[in-house]
Amino acid sequence: MNQNTKEKPSKLLLLLVLSALMAFTSLSIDIYLPAMPVMQIDLKGHVELTITSFLMAFSVAQLIWGPISDYIGRKKPLFIGMILFVIGSIGCALSQTIDHIIFWRIFQALGACTAPMLARAMVRDLYDRVEAAQMLSTLMLIMAIAPILGPLIGGQILKLSSWHAIFWLLAMIGMIMFLCIFKLPETHLVKTQQQKNMPIRQAFLNYGHLLKNWLFMRYVLSLTAFYVAAYAFIVGSPLVYISYYHIDSQHYGWLFGLNIVGVMLVSIINKKLVKHVALHILLKWATTISMVAMLILIYLFFSGHMTLLRLVIFLFIFFSMNGVVAATSIAAALDMVPQTAGSASALIGSMQYGSGVISSLLLTLGKGDSPQAMIVIMAIFATVSAFIAWFPQYHSK
Template identity: 80%
Template structure:
């Protein structure tokens, strides 16, 4: 563990707070998925734009917060982020039109993006390459509860009240997290904050990062994988509910099955990273994901695809996220420890910005069958695997 200049809390406390921060993205999106039909009816607009606008704000804002955190530390941006998140959540709860909620979702994202981005940076501040991968696997194991509970909680709220209450709940969660941040140490080493330089110099880090192929290889592999993953997240409600006629109340359980797979693989990955190099784990995980999706493409075009096949192979694909996310992020950040904040911001921006690509591609290719979803997923799963297998020098 690296030395921090504040006393580090117990590992259990650190795990709990960092996991909650890492879960902010999933919670901010998944909790209101069951409410989207009701919101569509009330607001009379394209409610899917509330996800797109959130991801746009989430992706762009990280690029600003990352260099700032490398200059002023991790905790101050987290505090500011939680305040912005609470204000945005209240704005969403009070919205009466689709334009209003789209605006406040962007505002909400400006704060929410600090949570997972700086949680990753703090892990890199505190832990070295292998330990960081183990810690990220543990965080993914815990944070995976959010995508399971989110839709279930949102569905229960709708039974008792309106969708507005969901956003009031998010505001309360933001306030709780604001208090919890006081328990975190300031992990960024003040000796490398370069306080004598203008802050604009910190933004020049992005140029250096984009030119660093060793770093970008991991980022591109992760981004391509997440384009496929978000294609599933955005496209699966239509496929499961409209095409296969799954009851909307049961959709959450099918969605949660994939998250259980991520949790199981994350648990296994904690042990694998001690024995197998991170880049090798990434190669094989992306290859397994690609093979799963290519199998679905084959089954679809040979007219043998059924719901059981779809559930099984999507489970295989999505479970690999337990390896892909942890190994790619840990390996990438280990290459540029002096720019961990900026690097984490660039990773997060591309990772979550991938959802914008997914939603746009599904809009153009939307059909009443799984075809568009599995084709997009297969293409980007293959791209992720190809990038992972490109030869390059690895650190020992």
């Protein structure tokens, strides 16, 4: 246990608030996925850029908030972040052009990034290696509700109103989360006078030490490659399912949510496995299963045997492994650098969610709504993730 164990609030409260914070990224993207085709027509531009811009700002801003949270604590950045998120959401709701919504998505991301990053840091503040992996698995299990409900809610809103209403809803959620943060304790305590007098620039220098820490970076790089593949699915699937396979936008959420059910089921299994199996071993096998699933899809597509059912099945297998990959890699990485959990969590989040920029940009070069670009990107980066996980051998602490 960490020194802050005595600070822990009730476990139910902690689970609910932290999982809601962890779900912020998914909710900010997934809830308007069903609206992307109509937004593209309405805004007369590449709507994928609203995700690209969000993820770019999201990844960069974390690198600023992380060291700040190590310096002043976790709660103040969270409060500021929620205010920025609400303002950005209102701006998106009022947007009438692609340029305007891209600007406000960037503003929205500046605040949204504090939520999952500091939720992870709080877990590391409160729990040791194995307990942190268990807690992260539990958080993923609960937060998985957001990616399931997000597209479903977004699809239903489109039946009753325009896509603008989706962003008004996000603004309301941001205000609710602002109030919920009051219930959380400050988990990061500056204990010594030397720490209190340390200039904040020293906190930013931690990134140099983290990037040179190969034991830490192995886990981060494997996670990053996996998320390039995952975001290729998240960004590409609306056009593939809705435009290519002609799935109704209101039903797209069910197909998307099916994958999150897989994440939830695997998270339940992973929560038990981490007690008995080393984290690096779990990561190896999870990334390998993901790689094999995507290589099979590559074969099916280029051999002409691809069907919607087969696509759904193997995407389900791939995405389900997120329940192991994210929890084990993040817990193992943070355990390597417990004294700089805020900066480390920021670097992890920056690379994890910044990977979506790579996916969305590569997809814009692909063949429209065809599954080809999506599954090729996913197969390549799933393979890279597995390769990093297997070689060189991970050090078991």
